Amino acid sequence: MKFEPAPLEDWMRLYYFAVDDDIGSSGVEDYSLADLRAMLGIDAAELDAVVFRDSTSFGSEEVRTAIADEWGTGDPERVMVTHGGSEAIYLVLSTLLDPGDAVVVTEPTYHTHTSIARTMGCELRVWPLRPENGFRPDLDDLRAVVGGAKAVVVNFPHNPTGASLTPEQRDEFVAICREAGAYLVWDQAFREMVVEGEPLADPVHDYDRAISIGTLSKGYGLPGLRVGWAIGPQDVLRGTLDLRDRMTLHLSPLVELLATRVARNAGLLVGVRMEQARHNLGLLRRWAADHPDLIDLPEPMGGASTFPRLLGHADTTGFCHDLAREHRTLLVPGSCFGDPARVRLGYGGPTASFTRGLDTLALAGEKARVQN
Incomplete structure (x- = not known):
């Protein structure tokens, strides 16, 4: 492409x-790395014990379990660990979508949320985040474009505006996607980064067609570690392997060690x-x-x-x-x-x-x- x-x-x-x-x-x-070692209690012996063997396509069981426990449903079989959230977005959208599918995206938006679908020949339907409303999402605008859509792709809190949904709006939003029968690709890169209140509940907990995309690059200050993940239905994750086998294959065992420790001390x-x-x-x-x-x-x-x-x-x-x-x-x-x-x-x-x-x-x- x-x-x-x-x-x-x-x-x-x-x-x-x-x-x-x-x-x-x-x-x-x-x-x-010195910060991580001091904060998480990682000693030299633990690093020296790493053997640079291949990892598995979805990530080691240890890192998937840690991610599932902290951000997912507790089931490591629904987790795939990726090279940053960007790889997860690419793999998931490329697997879910076919030419001609209708995809709902916000505007403004982060470029990968639109460019992959557009390049595949999908129909992009815009859910506008309006500046006159402080970029706060209007669910009636979503209802106007979601009918017949294959997927809805969002991230809240939103990049670049910082806008988000209230907890009540989040529940209504998920219900709209469920009624439309659309996959919900929920980019939760900024999940914990709320100004007030608590983070929004991830839709993977209450919608079986939700795929959650996460990363250690934003709120965790670890963009150079290049760790992301997708949490979602097993058939969607398995479908990504055709691409992954031709791209990155798996993560480094050293990266997985650090990611596991971070996930277990995320807060x-x-x-x-x-x-x-x-x-x-x-x-x-x-x-x-x-x-x-x-x-x-x-x-x-x-x-x-x-x-x-x-x-x-x-x-x-x-x-x-x-x-x-x-x-x-x-x-x-x-x-x-x-x-x-x-x-x-x-x-x-x-x-x-x-x-x-x-x-x-x-x-x-x-x-x-x-x-x-």
């Missing part, structure tokens, strides 16, 4: 490793990082209130990013290029998500760097406003 361009990945390739301050990413501050790792993100969000709110001529900030319900409008910019792309090149600060233009007047502003990173990034954004924004 020949995929359409992925502007977000192009942008991150260009600038992610070329800046000093990152206020554009959607994850939290990264952990080091410890995500709790520290979400406390930091909530603190940074408070700083962002105060900063936005101090700069009403620069930014229109929607209130996120979760995740570690929001999708504000930069006032005075019909297209923020050039401004974000200048911010990276001249000020070594990463901000993602909304053109990467189909709304060029906005930016993805991430608040999950180290507080000192986040504060510097906001100061730089204010200076650059004021300079651009004066010039215009």
Whole structure:
């Protein structure tokens, strides 16, 4: 398959490793191996005992059990461990969908939720997340497009907006998918990253056609570990093997060891990082209130990013290029998500760097406003 361009990945390739301050990413501050060893009690002998044999196609029983216990139904036979959530999304959608199938997706959205289906020749039906509603989902908009759909693909809390469902809406949402007979691909990359309240219940617990996609890249600060998973019906997981046998085969035993330990101590790792993100969000709110001529900030319900409008910019792309090149600060233009007047502003990173990034954004924004 020949995929359409992925502007977000192009942008991150260009600038992610070329800046000093990152206020554009959607994850939290990264952990080091030393951090993991200290927090999880992993000693050198445990690492030395790893033998670099092949693993199984679905992942070792130990890591699948740990994931099933923490995020799934407790049944490791319904878990497949993947190279990040991105591989899980690709395998699941490529297995579920056929050309001509109708697929419901949110807009704006993360690119893999749409590009795989579009490349396969599916009919994409948009469930719009409307800026005038603070990007809060409207279930009546979903009802208008879900009839006859093969699958509904979502992630809540949402990337890039930080919008989500209430627990009551979540139950109604699952009921709508059930009534339509659609598969529900629930990308829960940001599940634990809620601003207030508790994480939403994963639909794999109450809908037999739900497939949950998870990752250690976002709330767990481990993007370089490249661990994701899919939890769902066994026939769907088995169907992914034709692709996996021609791609990645399995994970490294060393990666599986670390992933197992993380899964068994998940609350410890995500709790520290979400406390930091909530603190940074408070700083962002105060900063936005101090700069009403620069930014229109929607209130996120979760995740570690929001999708504000930069006032005075019909297209923020050039401004974000200048911010990276001249000020070594990463901000993602909304053109990467189909709304060029906005930016993805991430608040999950180290507080000192986040504060510097906001100061730089204010200076650059004021300079651009004066010039215009």
